[in-house]
Amino acid sequence: MLSEFDIIQRYFTRPTPHAVLGVGDDAALIEAAAGTELAVSTDMLVAGQHFFPETDPRSLGHKSLAVNLSDMAAMGAAPRWATLSLALPEQLVRENEKWLQAFADGFFELAHAHQVGLIGGDTTRGPLNICVTIIGEVAKGKALRRSGARPGDDIWMSGHLGDAALALAYQEGHIMLEAGEIEKCLAALHTPAPRVALGQQLIGLAHSAIDISDGLLADLEHILKSSSVAAVIKMDQINCSGSVKKYLQHPLGVKCLLAGGDDYELCFTAPRAKHQEIEMLSREQEISLTCIGSVEKGEGLVVLDPAGRKVTLETKGYDHFHAG
Numbered sequence: 001m002l003s004e005f006d007i008i009q010r011y012f013t014r015p016t017p018h019a020v021l022g023v024g025d026d027a028a029l030i031e032a033a034a035g036t037e038l039a040v041s042t043d044m045l046v047a048g049q050h051f052f053p054e055t056d057p058r059s060l061g062h063k064s065l066a067v068n069l070s071d072m073a074a075m076g077a078a079p080r081w082a083t084l085s086l087a088l089p090e091q092l093v094r095e096n097e098k099w100l101q102a103f104a105d106g107f108f109e110l111a112h113a114h115q116v117g118l119i120g121g122d123t124t125r126g127p128l129n130i131c132v133t134i135i136g137e138v139a140k141g142k143a144l145r146r147s148g149a150r151p152g153d154d155i156w157m158s159g160h161l162g163d164a165a166l167a168l169a170y171q172e173g174h175i176m177l178e179a180g181e182i183e184k185c186l187a188a189l190h191t192p193a194p195r196v197a198l199g200q201q202l203i204g205l206a207h208s209a210i211d212i213s214d215g216l217l218a219d220l221e222h223i224l225k226s227s228s229v230a231a232v233i234k235m236d237q238i239n240c241s242g243s244v245k246k247y248l249q250h251p252l253g254v255k256c257l258l259a260g261g262d263d264y265e266l267c268f269t270a271p272r273a274k275h276q277e278i279e280m281l282s283r284e285q286e287i288s289l290t291c292i293g294s295v296e297k298g299e300g301l302v303v304l305d306p307a308g309r310k311v312t313l314e315t316k317g318y319d320h321f322h323a324g
């Protein structure tokens with residue numbers, strides 16, 4: 001069986017040209033570029049909570065980095081360095097070395113695409129658990145925060161929402177999907193594409209931003225609370241795929257769209273004066289950016305259906321300590 005140090009050496013030691021010192025010592029050494037601040041974020045993926053234990057390991061390697069890249073995107077930071085802490089079941093290491101290779105391949109493929117260096121981590125025996133910390137650089141004072149929304153701002157979202165949650169409902173056996181839809185929805189759930197370039201492009205345009213990991217309503221509420229403002233959004237403006245649209249007559253479809261989570265799109269607010277510039281950015285970058293509502297004075301979030309009635313939902317997003 002591989003030793004702890006075999007695993008680190010064989011699967012997780014790669015050159016890190018942008019670090020002073022990478023994997024192999026008691027700590028890595030990094031140097032931030034002049035005029036930048038470091039953005040630091042951690043997200044953990046736990047078997048049974050964030051993914052089914054039998055999930056394809058290559059996708060899992062991808063997703064464990066992707067969800068962290070998404071936090072860099074939400075801050076407008078350029079991701080540079082990551083650490084990876086793994087708890088691995090003994091049986092997996094003993095019987096399924098291919099799992100480690102595939103996991104590392106998925107992780108490093110995405111890391112390479114974003115020029116992120118793996119500079120350290122930790123490897124222990126235990127129930128499958130993956131924890132990535134990411135460090136990025138952002139120009140001093142320019143990071144996009146949750147607290148910058150102002151009354152009068154437009155509220156925007158990137159891409160479309162709900163496919164990942166629909167895939168989860170499908171995997172849990174709650175709904176059926178057509179053959180063509182399954183692949184697309186499962187890809188949204190297992191291999192999200194974080195909006196890293198978009199996040200950096202929003203600096204100077206957006207007043208505030210967050211990535212949608214728990215669900216649009218829950219995540220937008222974080223912006224509203226941090227900024228001490230209210231908002232109104234229109235449900236029919238929220239961009240979703242045909243698969244989600246088909247389910248919108250059903251409470252499950254509405255839940256997937258508004259509160260499903262696992263989307264890893266950006267939700268941001270920007271002054272109305274930037275509306276056209278944002279539409280231009282959307283065309284240039286070929287990323288759908290949709291204005292879904294506006295920030296108002298006061299507190300609370302109102303969602304309106306096409307008839308102008310208030311939509312009420314039991315849950316606004318995923319909460320690890322809340323049933324449903």
Ligand SMILES: Nc1ncnc2c1ncn2[C@@H]1O[C@H](COP(=O)(O)OP(=O)(O)O)[C@@H](O)[C@H]1O
Nearest residue numbers: 040041042043070071074210211212213214219
């Ligand atoms: N155990 C913890 N100790 C310290 N800070 C934490 C802990 N868990 C979460 N946080 C911090 O709380 C904030 C909200 O976390 P979270 O909701 O997980 O954000 P995100 O959705 O961006 O991952 C973040 O600033 C995060 O760093």
Ligand SMILES: Cc1ncc(C[n+]2csc(CCOP(=O)(O)OP(=O)(O)O)c2C)c(N)n1
Nearest residue numbers: 043048049050051052213214260261262318
């Ligand atoms: C097996 C399984 N159950 C449930 C989910 C749905 N899910 C789990 S965590 C989560 C929200 C995001 O995770 P969290 O740890 O809250 O990330 P953060 O908001 O901190 O980035 C969602 C939608 C899933 N992806 N897989």
Ligand SMILES: [Mg+2]
Nearest residue numbers: 042043044213
């Ligand atoms: Mg988190």
